[in-house]
Amino acid sequence: MEERDDVLHMPHDQIEAMQLEGIKKTVVACYENVPFYKKSFDEAGFDPYSVSSLEDLSRAPFVCKQDLRDEYPFGMLAVPREDVREIHMSSGTTGVATVGAYTEHDLKFWAECFGRGIAYAGGGRSDVVQICYGYGLFTGGLGAHYGSLFSGATTIPISAGNTERQIRVLREMGSTILCCTPSYAMHIADTAIAMGLDPARDFHLRAGIHGAEAFSDNFRAELERKFDYKVLDVYGLTETMGPGVAVECMEQDGLHIAEDHFYCEIIDPATGEVLPDGEWGELVITTLDREASPVVRYRTRDITRIIPGECACGRTHRRIDRLHGRTDDMLIIRGVNVFPSQIEQVMETFDEVSSWYQIELTTKGHLDVVTLKAEVNPDFDFDSTGAIEQLQGRISAELKAALSVGVRVRLVEPMSIPRSEGKAKRVIDLRGENQ
Template sequence: MSKQTEILHMPHDELEKVQLEGLKKTVVNVYENIPFYKESFDAAGFDPYAVETLDDLKKAPFVTKQDLRDAYPYGMLAVPLSDVREIHMSSGTMGVATVGAYTEHDLEVWGDCFARGIEYADGDENDVCHVCYGYGLFTGGLGAHYGGLSAGCTTIPMSAGNTERQIRVLKTMGSSIICCTPSYAMHIADTAIEMGIDPKTEFSLRAGIHGAEPFSDNFRRDLEEKLNYKVLDVYGLTETMGPGVAIECMEQDGLHLAEDHFIAEIIDPTTGENLPDGEWGELVLTTVDREASPVVRYRTRDITRILPGECACGRTHRRIDRLRGRTDDMLIVRGVNVFPSQIEDVMKTFPDVSSWYVIELTTENHLDVVTLKAELNPDFNFDNIASIDRLQKDIQEKMKAALSVGIRVRLVEPKTIARSEGKAKRVIDKREG
């Protein structure tokens, strides 16, 4: 049995001992080396030298994305800059970017964590790992790349873009595991089919490790049908490491947390109180062995839950459910809280509607208006205007019943919503002010 396999099957009480040992070192480390944590711990009355149990972590204050932004660029480093081997950053689209720094040890952990996803996909040194996440400051490309190398795979650093070339490589080089955003995997599949290539028979894919954006079960089924492989969800974020914090196994029943490197909590996003396993709330993460950029009780803003019980695969690391949304992507429409995932849940009950959609926010007469633009499936008779009108009305009525607020629905022809080689942009805000 490999060391990796032993860790993934470690009895959970032993795993908790590993977490506690790492937690004790981490809270002291950040207190002594990062001024922000000394100030916040002291203000909260949290004594890092008094931690004796994992429950003691709940006494520590939270850290937020804004805290990390305020410390840009190097205010959250726990090591000298000379010890840092690599730096990644979030996109910074909502403000100043957050920085993730890595020592040699941190890079090894990152590769190890993503390699677990390759093991979950039954991958090993005999596999060809095709990486078409973007390489650069975005963590996706290099995270998957390090994972492929750590797993012993033949790793192809394709990066994103040049889709026809991606298809030629997938067809000729025996790529068995593909790593990219789910929307780009769909774009590859659709483009291949348009080129007269049948991905089911002309590609060698067995699994795809897809993350960086949410996708529905319906979208997963469409991908698996077109590419004849298994889709595994992967979770990660720059602030804690990158992709590999949690990954699905072939059971597709939740994402296994790398619990020897992270402690996960679920909190009520309003009160900050911890919630029991099985209840939905905001995911909070603490790193237990990160050297360069450790975080203690980082509020991810991602909505999920801890799934009770062990996975049927026999691995003991706890699982989080697939993300339901984010506390900061909530739309407030006429005073009603609406998450994009709720809109998607309604959409997927209509088989004539594809997985491609965009939500547009506009202002009319000083009121917010939400319009869902969604593509019809290619086999729908788009010339039948009456059928389209009826379907739009049916979707709107079901949306109103499910969300308690009116959502406009506009059904459009296939291939009219822009595809992306990176993260799909699902919400477009055109509101005034």
């Protein structure tokens, strides 16, 4: 199948008309088929048959991750179980997992949405797509897989892990597009360099489609320099489908939402009020044609904004900005709200440090203590007298000015912070534990 170009360039009023139809159908299907929604709509006084404009959706109550957990495993299904072709689950690290179910139709549009990402990267039949997202219940591996098949590319379902084999396959199969988390891509590059290879010269990558975790512009630039390819950000979550809800185009100026399948709102996370385009807040998603696991106003906890105006690429689907962390990543340190992304932004202003860092939270007496462990770049002279102390002091002063919170900075040698095959572990909260 080809990228449906007409849909991607449709005048926005036509997209909105299509979205209104999708919302009307979805709220009614949820109300009539999912007891959770019937109860929640009735309690909020929201009449699903009364929706006549996109703005009317803001009268509907939110649904959050805990609601989906409470209905585990099949309470949120809007179709008979027999119509479900595939099941995925979000990682249940903090308790019960949430279930995403897919009908034949749902799998088809998921493939199309991720396939758009590959098409945005200019990918197609002549490409070899190496997928090192984890396969299994996590949506990363199979989402990318279906997208790659849809795009007509040759697909290598290698899954995550065994980095030396990844490197061999990258070379021997001449992979042109790499799909994995950005931190794993960096780990592949660094491992290849440690093996004496030059990822820019010895590999044939043109593009990387990297998501499932937030990453900074500096981190992107470092990846692009190492592999000599273009990095496109991809967004999605199991609760709304999986990766492909929004994907960046080659302009690298925000991620185009698949607006024919999703309606996005940005809300103030504290008040729930819908914010105008351009303002940062929490992303809320309503599915427009998902059959098995539709969601109405799902609170993603992800912090972004709708980028006002049109993209230079000419596609008319609106864009979300690259994520600025999650509302639940928000750290409350000595009563001050701090996002890890704010710490990252400060670190980006220092050329001497790399993008690898970890934030450790401990307590001393009744006070929170924040320690930022960051790696210096390989060309930094670690042994020069006083250089480390001086740099630590400068970074610490900048952080204090930016966050209004004191941060201990401890610089470490390159490659000394543990790498992971999946999402990078940026925050280690040891508060409440015995030291």
